[in-house]
Amino acid sequence: MLTIRHFTKSYKGGKKAVDDLSLVVERGDIYGFIGHNGAGKTTTIRAVVGVLDFEQGEIEIDGISIKKDPLACKAKLAYIPDNPDLYDHLTGIQYLNFIGDLFSVSGANRERLIGQYGDAFQLTASLGDLISSYSHGMKQKLAIISALIHEPKLLVLDEPFVGLDPKAAHTLKTIMADVCSRGSAIFFSTHVLDTAEKLCNKIAIIKGGRLIAHGKTEEVRGENSLEDVFMELIDHD
Amino acid sequence: MINVWRLTKLQLLSSFGLNKALHTKDSAQRRKALLLSIAMIAGILMIGAVSFGYSFMMAQSFEQLGRMDLLLAVMMAVTSLVGFFTTVYKASGVLFSYKDYDMIMSLPVKTSHVVASRVLQLYVMNLFFTLLVMLPAGAVYAIHVKPGVLFYLFFLLTLFFITLLPIIAATLVGTLISWVSSRFRASKILNMILTFAFIIILMLGSFTLNQGQQAIADVGAALGDMIFKVYPPASLYVDAVCSYRVSALLFFIAVSVLVFMLFSILLATRYKAIHTGLMTSRASRGYTMKPLQANSAFKALYLKELRRYFSSVNYVLNTGIGMVLLLMMSISLLFVSSEQLGTILDIPQLSDSLSTLSPLVISLFVVLSCTTACSISLEGNHLWILTSSPVPKPAIVFSKVAVNLTITLPITAVSWGLLAYTLHAGWMESILMLAVPVIYACYSALLGVMVNLKLPKLDWTSEVAAIKQSASVLVTMVIGVLTLAVPAVLFMLLPGMDGNLILLGYCILMAAVCAGMYRYIQINGERLFQKL
Numbered sequence: 001m002l003t004i005r006h007f008t009k010s011y012k013g014g015k016k017a018v019d020d021l022s023l024v025v026e027r028g029d030i031y032g033f034i035g036h037n038g039a040g041k042t043t044t045i046r047a048v049v050g051v052l053d054f055e056q057g058e059i060e061i062d063g064i065s066i067k068k069d070p071l072a073c074k075a076k077l078a079y080i081p082d083n084p085d086l087y088d089h090l091t092g093i094q095y096l097n098f099i100g101d102l103f104s105v106s107g108a109n110r111e112r113l114i115g116q117y118g119d120a121f122q123l124t125a126s127l128g129d130l131i132s133s134y135s136h137g138m139k140q141k142l143a144i145i146s147a148l149i150h151e152p153k154l155l156v157l158d159e160p161f162v163g164l165d166p167k168a169a170h171t172l173k174t175i176m177a178d179v180c181s182r183g184s185a186i187f188f189s190t191h192v193l194d195t196a197e198k199l200c201n202k203i204a205i206i207k208g209g210r211l212i213a214h215g216k217t218e219e220v221r222g223e224n225s226l227e228d229v230f231m232e233l234i235d236h237d
Numbered sequence: 238m239i240n241v242w243r244l245t246k247l248q249l250l251s252s253f254g255l256n257k258a259l260h261t262k263d264s265a266q267r268r269k270a271l272l273l274s275i276a277m278i279a280g281i282l283m284i285g286a287v288s289f290g291y292s293f294m295m296a297q298s299f300e301q302l303g304r305m306d307l308l309l310a311v312m313m314a315v316t317s318l319v320g321f322f323t324t325v326y327k328a329s330g331v332l333f334s335y336k337d338y339d340m341i342m343s344l345p346v347k348t349s350h351v352v353a354s355r356v357l358q359l360y361v362m363n364l365f366f367t368l369l370v371m372l373p374a375g376a377v378y379a380i381h382v383k384p385g386v387l388f389y390l391f392f393l394l395t396l397f398f399i400t401l402l403p404i405i406a407a408t409l410v411g412t413l414i415s416w417v418s419s420r421f422r423a424s425k426i427l428n429m430i431l432t433f434a435f436i437i438i439l440m441l442g443s444f445t446l447n448q449g450q451q452a453i454a455d456v457g458a459a460l461g462d463m464i465f466k467v468y469p470p471a472s473l474y475v476d477a478v479c480s481y482r483v484s485a486l487l488f489f490i491a492v493s494v495l496v497f498m499l500f501s502i503l504l505a506t507r508y509k510a511i512h513t514g515l516m517t518s519r520a521s522r523g524y525t526m527k528p529l530q531a532n533s534a535f536k537a538l539y540l541k542e543l544r545r546y547f548s549s550v551n552y553v554l555n556t557g558i559g560m561v562l563l564l565m566m567s568i569s570l571l572f573v574s575s576e577q578l579g580t581i582l583d584i585p586q587l588s589d590s591l592s593t594l595s596p597l598v599i600s601l602f603v604v605l606s607c608t609t610a611c612s613i614s615l616e617g618n619h620l621w622i623l624t625s626s627p628v629p630k631p632a633i634v635f636s637k638v639a640v641n642l643t644i645t646l647p648i649t650a651v652s653w654g655l656l657a658y659t660l661h662a663g664w665m666e667s668i669l670m671l672a673v674p675v676i677y678a679c680y681s682a683l684l685g686v687m688v689n690l691k692l693p694k695l696d697w698t699s700e701v702a703a704i705k706q707s708a709s710v711l712v713t714m715v716i717g718v719l720t721l722a723v724p725a726v727l728f729m730l731l732p733g734m735d736g737n738l739i740l741l742g743y744c745i746l747m748a749a750v751c752a753g754m755y756r757y758i759q760i761n762g763e764r765l766f767q768k769l
Contacts, residue, residue, distance in 0.1 A: 051624040053767055070763075075627035085618035087541065089548030097529055101537030102626045107529050115526045128524030133517075 001025050001154050001185040002048065007057035009043050017043040019209040021057070025154070025185050025202070030176055032200035032217075033189040034226075036234060040209040041189040042082060045158050048187065049079040062153055075103065078147035082158040082189075084139060088132035092123065092142050095131060096149060103150035113149040120171050121145060136163045144172060148179070155179065157188035161195060173199055197226040205233055240346045244354035248699075249361060269692070273708050280715060281369065289373035296377045305382050306479040307464070312374040313399055313475075314468040320363040321403040326432050326558065327705055328411025330551035331359055332504075333512050335699035342509070349505035356408055356501065362706070363400040371396055378479075387481045395478055395486065401493040402470055405500050410435060412504060412511070419514025428515075428550045433561055534628045538636035545615065546608060546640055552615070555704050559605030560648040566602075567652035570659045592666040593728075593736035595656055596673035597721055603645050603678045604717035609685030610710045612637040613769070614694040614703035620769060631762035634686050641682035649674045669740050676747045680720070683754040685713045690765040720747075 002025035009018045018040040025031045035041050046052035048059055050070040059066045061073040086095055093114070100110040118124035121141040131139065140163040147155060155176075161169050176186055176199065190196050196203060197217065203226070204214035212233050213220050221229055258270030292308060299308050332355045335341075341351055375392050378384070414435065418428040465472040470492075476485035532540070546552055616623065623633050653671045656662070662670055692709040694702065704710065724743045728736055758765075 049625050051621060071627045071629065073627075074625060079621070079625045081621050084621075086622070087545070087619055089544055090541065093524065093529075094544070098537050098541050099622075099626075100529070101532045102534050102628050104534070105531070107531040110531070111526060111529050114529070118526070124526060125522045125524055126520065127526075129520040129522065133520040 001027050001062055002187055003060045005058045007047060007059060009047060009054045016209050021211050023204050023214055025187050027183050027185055028180050029185045029202050030180050030200045031187045032196035032203045033187060034196060034203060034230060035206035039206045041206060042158055045156055045189060049077060049156050050074055076152060077154040077156055078152035079156045080143045080147050080160060084143035086131050086139055086142060091130055092127035095142065096146055099146040100149055105150050110149055117145040117148050121168055137165055140164055141168055153184050155184065155186045159190060160188055161190060161192055193227045193230055205230060207234055240350045241353045244351060245357045248358045284369050285373055288370055289377065292374040292377040296381050300381055305378060306475045308374060308378055309478060310464050310471045310475045312370050314464050314471045316367050316370045316399060317403040317468055320400050321407045324359055324363065324404055324407035325410050325436060326554040327551065327701055328359065328408040329415045329428060330701040331355055331699065332412065333415060333515050337698045338512065348508050349501045352504045352508055353501040356404065359408060360400060360404050363404055367400045388478060391478045391481065391486055395474060395489060398490050398493040401497055405496050409500065415515055416511050419511050424515055425550050429553050432554055437565060535632050535636055538633055539639050542636050542640040549700060551701050551704050556606050556608045559602040560645060563599060563602035563652050564648055567655040571655060592660045592662045595660060596669045596740060597725060599649060599652060599674040600677035600721055603649060603674050604681045604721060606645050607681045607685040607713055608641040608644055609637050609682045610689055610713035611703045611707055612686060613689040614707055614709060615700060617695050617697060620695060624766065630766035631759050634758050634762050637686050638682040642678055645678040649678060665737050669737060673740060673744055676744055676751060679751045680747055681717050683751060684716060687754060688713045693769055
């Protein structure tokens with residue numbers, strides 16, 4: 001579903017934010033992307049979803065190059081940044097309808113999915129209010145619903161659990177598992193190692209822009225906890 | 238007081254991309270900043286030269302009357318009134334609408350100091366204009382009068398206080414409007430209506446005053462009386478600078494500073510309440526799912542952009558004022574004939590050339606109503622929604638152009654109907670009176686969005702910084718006005734040639750330019766968006 005080959009991103013001045021990163025996310029995968037602050041997670045994610053230009057390497061979504069046909073790729077994926085700023089001047093339902101229009105979701109489908117996910121996140125009653133009146137957590141829930149209503153083949157999420165209350169976090173985990181069981185894939189970054197360990201079937205650890213470990217969760221973790229492995233790799237690799 | 242300076246410095250560093258230009262390591266950004274600085278310095282020098290020429294011409298009349306002091310009085314009054322008018326409709330935005338409000342207000346800084354720093358931001362914006370008008374006027378005065386050393390000392394000292402009183406007055410009006418609006422549910426709409434109403438009433442009032450004083454305007458003493466009546470601090474200023482009266486100087490400075498301090502302290506007592514009233518959105522929590530209508534991506538983008546426009550008081554006030562003035566002018570001409578207008582303005586041939594000139598006059602208001610020059614910047618932190626969507630980026634750009642045309646074209650058409658009727662325009666003039674502004678509306682909207690794609694300001698904390706203080710808005714405005722000046726100059730250079738023919742030729746040329754810009758966005762829109 002997602003193939004990253006030798007992806008390298010340098011910023012002005014020659015400093016490499018990400019260096020020769022390669023990984024594959026297959027259908028049904030919940031792929032956790034772990035690293036400390038400034039390791040290159042967000043840079044990689046932004047390149048994957050086509051909002052960041054890059055010079056070296058190749059990124060493909062469902063076999064299509066993000067460089068060559070960005071619109072076709074974007075139609076297949078959904079992205080939620082780490083701190084999703086939404087249009088404060090729109091109501092929740094106007095925002096979801098707007099996203100539905102951009103992704104050409106039929107009226108019937110969007111009604112069904114907004115109703116389904118709105119109820120799951122207990123947000124339906126607030127959808128008529130302006131987003132400016134929403135709390136941080138409500139905005140996060142709205143961003144998640146907007147990512148789900150066009151039934152993407154690949155969900156790319158940057159720190160999706162930040163700001164969610166325990167119930168909403170549990171709902172999101174259930175939805176993630178459900179989405180992947182239906183053939184989609186999820187690639188997400190997180191600092192919550194416990195969640196990653198329980199939720200992901202595959203994990204990649206990035207340090208200083210380089211991938212230092214990746215593969216099936218149980219293989220990366222071995223006999224230890226993910227936290228122990230992460231600390232060991234970050235401190236000594 | 239050191240905190241006032243710290244907060245003001247923080248705001249000023251983010252204005253005009255100053256801090257970014259100073260600290261960026263990106264050579265392309267630096268080059269862009271350098272080019273912009275050179276263009277701005279060239280623009281400032283040009284305006285300074287025009288200002289000097291204007292003062293020089295006025296000085297000749299005042300010298301004949303033996304009242305050279307009136308030159309400084311007139312220029313000081315003009316600076317103050319322009320400062321007042323331009324501040325009224327941005328005061329509310331600068332004072333209350335900024336993203337880092339929570340962060341700033343949580344700091345161990347007095348609220349009065351926060352208010353003072355916001356007012357000082359408005360002050361600095363106006364200080365540039367004051368210097369551009371007053372420094373050349375002072376130089377012309379010095380050339381003619383050859384005053385003593387005290388003049389230079391007092392003149393330079395007062396320069397920094399001239400704009401303070403009008404700013405406070407305008408901020409007071411802006412605050413009162415915000416305070417009244419904040420008490421109602423539809424606070425934003427009420428804020429817009431009250432501000433527009435205030436500006437219209439003030440303009441109508443000043444028009445009535447001008448008519449009353451017209452007969453005696455050529456007499457020096459009466460002119461002085463009129464200026465001092467319209468703006469009393471001008472009398473104090475002239476006493477201080479031209480007559481070297483220390484008491485007047487001290488009084489002028491003391492009044493300016495005291496009013497500033499008093500305003501900051503008084504507003505501080507209601508500041509949080511007004512901010513909360515203006516910024517709070519009501520939540521009903523009673524929504525139930527209803528049938529949803531699917532639209533095309535373009536229509537969705539257009540509706541989103543239209544809602545964005547009308548949700549921002551600053552955006553509407555700053556870009557809508559041109560259309561309001563155009564409508565006002567068109568309606569008022571129903572009651573004043575072109576011959577009467579020529580007599581009032583002392584231009585006897587005005588009625589003959591008004592029909593030919595009116596397409597350019599209407600176009601000027603259209604150019605002043607460019608909403609696209611800051612439309613990309615206003616996406617700010619929301620830009621990810623558009624960049625990650627599977628929509629061709631030219632469609633996003635054109636949706637912004639479409640909103641601008643929705644604002645300008647209906648009022649242009651109504652004004653065209655009114656003006657064609659009142660000016661008894663012939664068929665050719667009538668066609669040009671509609672065609673030229675319509676082409677300029679397209680030109681200005683396309684130009685604005687193109688410039689904004691090249692000069693975006695996405696990291697603003699107060700949207701006024703994008704709407705009012707961004708390089709993109711400034712560059713678009715200058716290019717727009719310069720393009721309008723071309724046919725006007727052609728009229729003067731080719732007096733024997735039919736004005737309609739010149740306009741028709743220019744119209745075709747501008748239509749071709751619009752087509753070129755449209756094509757450019759179609760081809761390069763994706764790339765330009767990717768660079769943001």
